[in-house]
Amino acid sequence: MAVPTRVPAVEGWFTTGGDGAAPALLGSRCEACGTVAFPAEASYCRNPDCESSAFETVELSRRGRIWSYTDARYQPPPPYVAADPYVPFCLAAVELAAEKLVVMGQVVDGVTVDDLTVGDKVELVVDTLYHEDGCDYLVWKWRPLAGAGGGED
Amino acid sequence: MPDDKRVAVLGAGMHEWGKWGRPFVEYGLAAARDALADAGLGWRDMQFISGADTIRNGYPGFVSGATFAQALGWTGARVSSVYAACASGAVAIANARAQILAGLCDVALVVGADTTPKGFFAPVGGERRDDPDWLRFHLMGATNPTYFALYARRRMDRFGATEEDFAQVKVKNARHGLANPYARYRKEVTVDEVLASPMVADPLRLLEICATSDGGAALVLSSLEFARRHGGGAPLVTIDAVSTVTPTFPNTVIEMPNFSTDSAAAFAGGSDAGGAGFRPSIASAAYAEAGIGPEDVSLAEVYDLSSALELDWYEDIGLCGEGEAEKLLRDGETALGGRVPVNPSGGLSCFGEAIPAQAIAQVCECVWQLRGTAAGHQVDGARVAVTANQGLFGHGSSVLLSR
Numbered sequence A: 001m002a003v004p005t006r007v008p009a010v011e012g013w014f015t016t017g018g019d020g021a022a023p024a025l026l027g028s029r030c031e032a033c034g035t036v037a038f039p040a041e042a043s044y045c046r047n048p049d050c051e052s053s054a055f056e057t058v059e060l061s062r063r064g065r066i067w068s069y070t071d072a073r074y075q076p077p078p079p080y081v082a083a084d085p086y087v088p089f090c091l092a093a094v095e096l097a098a099e100k101l102v103v104m105g106q107v108v109d110g111v112t113v114d115d116l117t118v119g120d121k122v123e124l125v126v127d128t129l130y131h132e133d134g135c136d137y138l139v140w141k142w143r144p145l146a147g148a149g150g151g152e153d
Numbered sequence B: 001m002p003d004d005k006r007v008a009v010l011g012a013g014m015h016e017w018g019k020w021g022r023p024f025v026e027y028g029l030a031a032a033r034d035a036l037a038d039a040g041l042g043w044r045d046m047q048f049i050s051g052a053d054t055i056r057n058g059y060p061g062f063v064s065g066a067t068f069a070q071a072l073g074w075t076g077a078r079v080s081s082v083y084a085a086c087a088s089g090a091v092a093i094a095n096a097r098a099q100i101l102a103g104l105c106d107v108a109l110v111v112g113a114d115t116t117p118k119g120f121f122a123p124v125g126g127e128r129r130d131d132p133d134w135l136r137f138h139l140m141g142a143t144n145p146t147y148f149a150l151y152a153r154r155r156m157d158r159f160g161a162t163e164e165d166f167a168q169v170k171v172k173n174a175r176h177g178l179a180n181p182y183a184r185y186r187k188e189v190t191v192d193e194v195l196a197s198p199m200v201a202d203p204l205r206l207l208e209i210c211a212t213s214d215g216g217a218a219l220v221l222s223s224l225e226f227a228r229r230h231g232g233g234a235p236l237v238t239i240d241a242v243s244t245v246t247p248t249f250p251n252t253v254i255e256m257p258n259f260s261t262d263s264a265a266a267f268a269g270g271s272d273a274g275g276a277g278f279r280p281s282i283a284s285a286a287y288a289e290a291g292i293g294p295e296d297v298s299l300a301e302v303y304d305l306s307s308a309l310e311l312d313w314y315e316d317i318g319l320c321g322e323g324e325a326e327k328l329l330r331d332g333e334t335a336l337g338g339r340v341p342v343n344p345s346g347g348l349s350c351f352g353e354a355i356p357a358q359a360i361a362q363v364c365e366c367v368w369q370l371r372g373t374a375a376g377h378q379v380d381g382a383r384v385a386v387t388a389n390q391g392l393f394g395h396g397s398s399v400l401l402s403r
Helices: B024-039 B058-062 B064-072 B088-101 B132-140 B144-159 B163-177 B191-196 B224-230 B279-290 B307-316 B325-330 B347-351 B355-371
Strands: A005-008 A024-030 A055-059 A063-072 A089-096 A101-107 A121-132 A135-144 B007-018 B048-052 B078-082 B107-114 B199-201 B214-222 B237-243 B299-302 B384-391 B395-402
Touching: A063 A101, A063 B144, A063 B199, A089 B144, A101 A121, A101 B132, B007 B024, B007 B088, B007 B224, B007 B355, B024 B064, B024 B107, B024 B214, B024 B355, B048 B064, B048 B088, B048 B355, B058 B064, B064 B078, B064 B107, B078 B088, B088 B107, B088 B214, B088 B237, B088 B355, B088 B384, B088 B395, B107 B355, B144 B199, B144 B307, B144 B325, B163 B191, B163 B307, B163 B325, B163 B347, B214 B224, B214 B355, B237 B279, B237 B355, B279 B307, B279 B384, B279 B395, B299 B307, B299 B355, B307 B325, B347 B355, B355 B384, B355 B395
Parallel strands: A005 A135, A101 A135, B048 B078, B048 B107, B299 B384
Antiparallel strands: A024 A055, A063 A089, A063 A121, A089 A101, A121 A135, B007 B214, B007 B237, B107 B214, B237 B395, B384 B395
C-alpha cells in the first residue's frame, strides 16, 4: 500500500517538523512595533498606533498552558471533513506566555475532557486532520504533557 | 438625560419566532405592519427604512431595507441595509437614530427578519480559504458552541460556576418565556431535565445552547418633536443611547470565529493574555452616552447564546462585580420579582436566534416592559432597560431605553 502524501491542510500556518526539528505555528512579527499575530499578518499591523506593513515570519512557542477547553460531541458541519464513523475530539485554547496570546486548536486523538484542566501544560504537534484521495491533510494539535499542571514552562 | 441624544419609540412589532422555512420577507413584513399599527402610523408616513440584513437568504437578504420597502410598496422612502452579524439589528437602529438626530428625517421604520437552516450554523457556501469563519470549521471543527463552551469552562475554573448554575439560567429563562406570545419555546424545564439533555460541547448541554430560529421584529422611531405632535396613549418610551463599539487592541479574549487573540506582548500597558476583553466595553459605552449607570437599570435583555454566557453578561453590563454572577443568580436577583430581572422575555433560550431580528426583538421587549404591557412577564415599575449583544468579528451592541 502506498504511503499517503502528507500535505498541510492550510499553507504557511505551521511547519511540519521532521529531521530533528519540532513543528511550530508560524506567526508574523511586526518589524516596527514587535506585535505578533497568528495567523500571520502580511499587509497590516493590528496595533492601532503602528502603520507598518513589514513583517518577519516567526515560529511561536511550542508549549503553553490551557486557557480553556471543550469537546465536539456532534459532528461539525462541512467544510469540516469528519471521519466515518465520527469520533468526538477535544479543542483547547492555549495561552502562550512569551507571545501573550491565546491560540486554539484540536487536542490529539484519545484525549477526553476528563483528562484536561485549565492551566495544564500542552505541546504543539502536527497530526492528521483528515484523509482524502491518498493524502493525509495535516494540522496543528495540542498534546497534553505528561504530569501536566506543574513544573516550569 | 440630554434630549439631543434621544429618539422616541412610537411602535414595536414582532412576528412569532419558530421554524417554518418561509421567506424571511413574510416575517419582516408582519412585524413591520404590527409596529406601524402600534405607532398609529402608515407605511407612507415613513421617511426612512432601515433594514438589518440576513446572509443566508440570497441577494434580497443583502439589501434587506429595499427588500422590505418593496414588499410594503415603493414610496420613495430613503433606505439603508446593514449587516453586522448578531448586532445587525442594533446597527439598523443606530442608522435610523442617526438620521433622526441629524434632522435628516422625522420618523423611520427599522426591520429585521430571518429564515434559518436546521442544526449548527455553518459558514456560507463556497471554498473560502481566506475567511477565518470558513477556516475555523475546516481546520478545527470549531462550531459556535465550541466558543460558548470555552467561556463556560473558564467561568467554572475561575469563579466556581457549576453545571447546576448554568442549568438554573435555563430554568429561569424558560419560566420567563412561558407567557410570551412571541417565544418559540414555551415550556418549563427542571434542572434535572437540563442536566439530562445531551452534552454538545462540554460543559454545555443541548438545552443550554440557543437554537436557530425564523422570526421578525420591527420598530417605528421618531424625533421627540414628532412624538409630541403625534401624541398617543401609551407612556412615551425613548432610546437614550446606542453603543456600536468595536474592541480595543489588544483584545485578549478569544472571539468567535478567530484562531487566536491579539498579542499583548509588544503593547505597553496592555493587559496579560486572558485579561479584560471586548464584552465589558459594550454596555459601558451606552451608559456613558446616556449619563447613567447600571444601578439605574430595571431590567436587561442580554444575548444568552448559552446559559453560561448569560452569567458573563451580568458582569459585563455591570449588574455585579467579576465573579459575582453566580451569587446574583442563586439569590434570584435576575429572575422576575428580583432586583434586576434579566431576559424577562425568556431570552434566546426561549426564542432561538433569528440573527438580524434578534437585537431589534430585544428592544421590542424593553419597550413593552417600559410601557407596562408585558402581560405575564412584566417587570414591576420598569423605568430603564438595557440590551446587550455582540456580533461576530467585533460588532458590539447595546441599547438603553427609558420612560
